[in-house]
Amino acid sequence: xxxxxxxxxxxxxxxxxxxxxxxxxxxxxxxxxxxxxxxxxxxxxxxxxxxxxxxxxxxxxxxxxxxxxxxxxxxxxxxxxxxxxxxxxxxxxxxxxxxxxxxxxxxxxxxxxxxxxxxxxxxxxxxxxxxxxxxxxxxxxxxxxxxxxxxxxxxxxxxxxxxxxxxxxxxxxxxxxxxxxxxxxxxxxxxxxxxxxxxxxxxxxxxxxxxxxxxxxxxxxxxxxxxxxxxxxxxxxxxxxxxxxxxxxxxxxxxxxxxxxxxxxxxxxxxxxxxxxxxxxxxxxx
Numbered sequence: 706x707x708x709x710x711x712x713x714x715x716x717x718x719x720x721x722x723x724x725x726x727x728x729x730x731x732x733x734x735x736x737x738x739x740x741x742x743x744x745x746x747x748x749x750x751x752x753x754x755x756x757x758x759x760x761x762x763x764x765x766x767x768x769x770x771x772x773x774x775x776x777x778x779x780x781x782x783x784x785x786x787x788x789x790x791x792x793x794x795x796x797x798x799x800x801x802x803x804x805x806x807x808x809x810x811x812x813x814x815x816x817x818x819x820x821x822x823x824x825x826x827x828x829x830x831x832x833x834x835x836x837x838x839x840x841x842x843x844x845x846x847x848x849x850x851x852x853x854x855x856x857x858x859x860x861x862x863x864x865x866x867x868x869x870x871x872x873x874x875x876x877x878x879x880x881x882x883x884x885x886x887x888x889x890x891x892x893x894x895x896x897x898x899x900x901x902x903x904x905x906x907x908x909x910x911x912x913x914x915x916x917x918x919x920x921x922x923x924x925x926x927x928x929x930x931x932x933x934x935x936x937x938x939x940x941x942x943x944x945x946x947x948x949x950x951x952x953x954x955x956x957x958x959x960x961x962x963x964x965x966x967x968x969x970x971x972x973x974x975x976x977x978x979x980x981x982x983x984x985x986x987x988x989x990x991x
Contacts, residue, residue, distance in 0.1 A: 731903030731928030731947075732872055741903045744928060744949070745920050748905030750819050757815060761808060823905070826919050829887035833880070837890075837897030837910035837932065840939035844878050851964035853878070857942045872929040874946040881955040882922050890916045895937060901930035901945055909934060922949040 731741055743749040779785065836843040845852045855874040863870040880886055890899050892910035900907035904920040922928075930945035950958070956966050 730926035731901070731930075732869055733929075743905065744903040744922050744924060744926065745905055746923070747819075747823055747920070748903060750822065751905045754815055754819055758812070761812070765808075823918070826887055826917055827885055829885045829919060831881070831884060831886045832889065833878075833886050834889045835891075835899050835910065837892040837894075837899065837936070837943070839894050839937055840932075840943045842874075842899070842943065842945060843893075846959070846964065849959050849964040849966065851959055851962045853962065855944075855946065857944055869929065871941065872931070872944045872946065874944055877927075877946040877948050879948050879950055879955050879958045880920075880922060881952045882925055882949050884952070885921045886919060888918045888920065890918065896934050897932045897936050897943065898934035899930070899945065900933040901928055901947060903928045904930075904947075907933055925949050925951065 731744055733741075740752050740755060741748075743752055780788070831846065832848055834845040834847055836845070841857075842855045843852070844855065853876050855876045855878065857871070858868065858873040858875050860870045862875075863873050866873075888899070888906070888908070890908045890910045891914060892912045894912060896912070897910040898907060899910055899918075901920075904922065906918045906920055908916045908918040910916070926949050928947045928949065930947070932940060932943035932945075934940075936943070959966055
């Protein structure tokens with residue numbers, strides 16, 4: 706009974722804090738057109754890379770459109786009744802070979818470090834195991850002894866609590882901020898995909914295989930994701946809801962879930978007392 710009350714108090718505090726300041730921090734927004742606000746360094750780099758690609762695409766599109774319009778106006782039948790007969794131009798062919806190569810080199814220069822950052826798992830303070838099922842998510846902190854199952858929150862409850870239907874779950878997952886979390890992703894049946902856009906993670910959950918990803922949330926908030934792989938008839942009903950909280954709130958939640966927090970400081974055993982020097986035996990006198 707005490708454990709349930711503590712769990713309710715922790716979640717109540719999280720919801721009340723998140724409801725005002727952090728509501729819908731990491732979620733789709735009506736009429737939204739941009740990427741979600743990044744909550745991790747990886748997602749921030751993804752947004753920067755996306756912006757760079759957008760400018761490159763716009764520049765290429767404008768150039769091709771201008772070139773097309775110029776050709777239509779300058780070389781139509783009325784303006785140029787006698788067309789040229791040549792089929793090759795060495796300078797033009799060199800330019801349209803070199804310029805795309807330079808563009809691709811520039812894209813690679815930005816994309817390869819980002820791929821390395823995503824794929825290289827740094828030394829983590831926590832390990833989170835995510836298992837996809839048809840159709841729900843199982844979460845486990847194996848080092849803390851915490852296991853939980855998250856299902857879609859029904860529409861009536863979501864409306865009553867002011868939470869987004871099809872994104873909210875009946876058991877939100879908590880993670881501490883400013884903490885590197887290593888995520889192991891697998892599946893019990895078909896292929897799923899664990900994705901949280903604000904974290905910049907999207908990892909396939911495959912039966913019989915464990916994939917890895919990671920995140921380090923920089924601020925408190927509520928962040929939503931979904932299964933991003935067509936996994937069956939209820940694919941649209943596998944949301945992910947993650948609350949990023951302070952370390953103290955996370956520790957209280959772990960205890961409320963029946964887990965245990967390992968102490969960072971282990972008391973050293975007392976040093977053995979120094980042995981007293983033996984007293985030499987008295988020399989017998991004659």
